[in-house]
Amino acid sequence: LSLHPLRNYLDLAYVGNISIGTPPQQFKVVFDTGSADLWVPSTYCDSVPCYTHNVFNPHVSTTFRLSGFPVDLTYGSGRMVGFLGYDTVRIGKLVDVVQPFALSKAQFGLEHAPFDGILGLGYRSLAIQGTTPVFDNLKKRGVISQSVFAFYLSTQKENGSIVMLGGVDNSYHKGKLQWIPVSRPHYWQITMNRITINGVAFGCCRGCQAILDTGTSFLVGPSRVITAVRRLIGARLVDNEYAVSCSYVARLPTIIFSINGNDYPLPPQAYIRKSLRGKCLSTLAGGTENISRSETWILGDVFLRLYFSVYDRGNNRVGLAPAV
């Protein structure tokens, strides 16, 4: 039994296609740097989400092997219980054989999710004990030449976002990539020096940790700091969401993250988003105080849409540069 970091997929938006098995069975998955497991719904699952998503049928895959090891992945807005198996996973033209993955038997709270499952790109220590994450397997089998992957997340368009595996196309960012050492190879975690708004330090006063996480949409920090920032920008709780007046957004302050000697500004247009009903909602969330004793922030899609991000497993470092 393996319990896992709580996640919230309420705001997840970026999904890509993979296939599992022979013949291939197609799935929409989140390529998620904040976890390290691959799971998809299965024909053994009779929960509601499994009737609204693609399910994997091991019986029709000639390359499937059963492990049977139980898996329990709990999220902030859902949970997946299942078991482990092995099969061939195809990602684009990459063929990843004998890949461990979890097949769900039960899923809770994911019926409206715009994805079938999750493909984790975190470090092996984050994965189900004894399993090899997809990227490690691709590397081990020499399927990819460079131990690096990268994300470009579009801001407005439905299409145009990509994940690159095995190399980096530098045409997706402006200027030079700024390399930052991974402080702890578990999450994609780096040390952040300071956070300032209007020149005033807001949290991270003595340095803190930041997790780059494509599986989190928001900017997440310690609740007390997020509460202070919400107060500063005049965000009010409306229908259980923090909203600001849309006419006020342009005058809101920019949040500046100082990392490894470089500043990464986050303008209000990035951390305030307009809902389909025209409300202007804050994408700041609290709750990271129970990740670890030291102050930690999660830089989710809100940040990663502005900054092209490269994840270098070979050198345990992250590269950031303004996205085009």
Place this chain on the structure above:
Amino acid sequence: CLVIIPLTKMKTMRETLREKNLLTNFLLRNNDDRSQNVAHDPK
């Protein structure tokens, strides 16, 4: 050797729940702050 996988920006679960008028209930059960947790790693 570079493999590029297109990602599609989907309608989020939040928007879908909002359209179905299920969001307020959902958020009452998982208040936004707590639900964004990436909790301590049990390992």
